[in-house]
Amino acid sequence: MTKEQLIEECLKAGESYLCYPFDATTAVIKVQKNGKMFAFTDYANAGKIKKSCGAETPVEDGDLFINLKCNIELSEILRKKYAAVVPGYYCSKAHMSWNTVIVGKDVPFDELKKMIALSYQLVASKK
Numbered sequence: 001m002t003k004e005q006l007i008e009e010c011l012k013a014g015e016s017y018l019c020y021p022f023d024a025t026t027a028v029i030k031v032q033k034n035g036k037m038f039a040f041t042d043y044a045n046a047g048k049i050k051k052s053c054g055a056e057t058p059v060e061d062g063d064l065f066i067n068l069k070c071n072i073e074l075s076e077i078l079r080k081k082y083a084a085v086v087p088g089y090y091c092s093k094a095h096m097s098w099n100t101v102i103v104g105k106d107v108p109f110d111e112l113k114k115m116i117a118l119s120y121q122l123v124a125s126k127k
Contacts, residue, residue, distance in 0.1 A: 001103055003027065003041060003064055009113060010039045010066075013120035031124045038123035039116065041066040044102070053086040053100055064103040065089065066112075068119035075099055078115070082107045 007018060007027050015032035022028065022040075029039040044063040059065065067088050070078065075097065078085045084105030088098025101107055101115065 001064065001109070003043070006041055006064065006066060006103060010041075010116055010120075013038070013117050014124055016120065031120065033124065034126060036123045036126060038119045039066055039068050049086075049089050049100065049102075052089045056083075057086050057100075057102070058083050058105050059102045063105075065100055066103060066116075067098055067100050068115050069097060069122045070099050070115065070118060071122065072097055074118070082111075 007029065010016065010029040011018065016029050016038070017032055019028050019030060020026065026040055026042040028037050029041075030037050041064065044059050044061060044065050046059045046061045046063070049059050049065065050057050075087075078099060079087070082101075082105075084102040084107050086100050086102075089100040099115070101112060103112070107115075
C-alpha cells in the first residue's frame with residue numbers, strides 16, 4: 001500500500017480533509033465538522049519510533065505508518081493481537097488512546113480499514 005492509497009482510504013471514512021500542519025511530509029486527516037485530527041501518516045524514522053513506542057516495534061526506516069485514535073480497551077486487544085500495532089508514536093501515552101500501525105506488516109487491510117473508521121467515529125463524535 002502506498003501513502004497516497006492510505007490517505008485515500010482515510011478520506012473515505014467520512015467527511016474529512018487532508019492537510020500538512022506539521023511539515024511537508026506528515027499527512028494529517030481531520031474531521032470536517034470539528035477540525036480535529038483522526039489520523040496522521042508518514043514514512044518512519046525507525047529509531048524515533050522505537051524510542052517512543054518500544055525497541056521491539058517491527059519497523060524499519062521508510063516503512064509507512066499511521067496513527068489512529070482508538071478506545072482504551074480495544075487498543076490493548078489490538079496491541080496484543082498484532083506486533084505492528086503499538087502505542088501511538090508522538091502521541092500522549094497517558095490515556096493510551098492512540099495507536100501506531102506499521103502498514104504492511106501483520107495487520108490485514110480489512111482490519112486497518114476498521115481501525116480507520118473507528119478513529120473517524122471517535123473523533124467525529126467530539127464537539
